[in-house]
Amino acid sequence: MSSEDIRVVLADDQPLVLGGITAILSAQPGIAVVGSAADGREAVQLVNSARPDVVCLDIEMPVMNGIEAAAEILATMDTQVIMLTTFNREDYLLDALRAGASGFLLKTATPEQLTEGIRAAASGDALLAPEVTRTLIQRAVAEPAPAAPAPSGAQWGADPQAGPQTGTEPLSERERDVLVQAALGLSNTEIGLRLFIGAETVKTHMSRILAKLQLRNRIEAVAYAHRCGIVAD
Structure with a gap:
């Protein structure tokens, strides 16, 4: 070892x-x-x-x-x-x-x-x-779990393309693409293949997404994306 x-x-x-x-x-x-x-x-x-x-x-x-x-x-x-x-x-x-x-x-x-x-x-x-x-997404959308709160003050507007209106920095177009794919259950490798970027680049984008949306991990990001309407259920 x-x-x-x-x-x-x-x-x-x-x-x-x-x-x-x-x-x-x-x-x-x-x-x-x-x-x-x-x-x-x-x-x-x-x-x-x-x-x-x-x-x-x-x-x-x-x-x-x-x-x-x-x-x-x-x-x-x-x-x-x-x-x-x-x-x-x-x-x-x-x-x-x-x-x-x-x-x-x-x-x-x-x-x-x-x-x-x-x-x-x-x-x-x-x-x-x-x-x-x-299963997780459906429950998170219906009743968000306490461990996966939406960032304070951040709500998706009428146009979900615009990202959170207050309290967080808006996502770039590429970050939004990565979040959508992650919310569909794809791994970093699968996201990279679908978006024609490397897995390490996907990882970097995910880190920025979590920082911007004030979330702790990928699971919270998946629930957040569905709860806020960035991905249709």
Whole structure:
């Protein structure tokens, strides 16, 4: 393991699942699995000692579930959390978002999607499984989650092309294009291919979007875009 590797801790109460994810990630260059846990409490203790860059938490675990563990980890430690679950449940999605998770993936995700999620979280981005993006968006539009508030004083005007009227700096045309694609559930790589720009350029645009709209992460940006009418539901 090199000092530049993304350090990852895994938590899942199913040994076969835990072993499989460990094998997948250990085979990836630049990623090092530095520990694993079988329940949420053990995961919190492990994260406190191992100080990983990213934590992947199953939701349904004994002793302490993954969402409770995520909330405790993120309240005191500087790391990123990805939730992994078998179930596409709305309450899990919203609770994970409120806890501050950077990503939400189903266990049906491909190894490529899992790896991309790890790398995205480590770089400060967020990734939602395509299967759950619509569920989150529909709920965010109907009843915005407390963890994803609209920027103070910012409202979309009658012309959504114009961007927020007050409280934030307007998005450029390219930034708006990137936000639209992100709100459709595309990853940075997919956005880059669609807009004919590099993935790193997409990442730069996303960082500027978050700064301008005063949002914390990509998940909030997706919800914001739909809630404010920049993307039709």
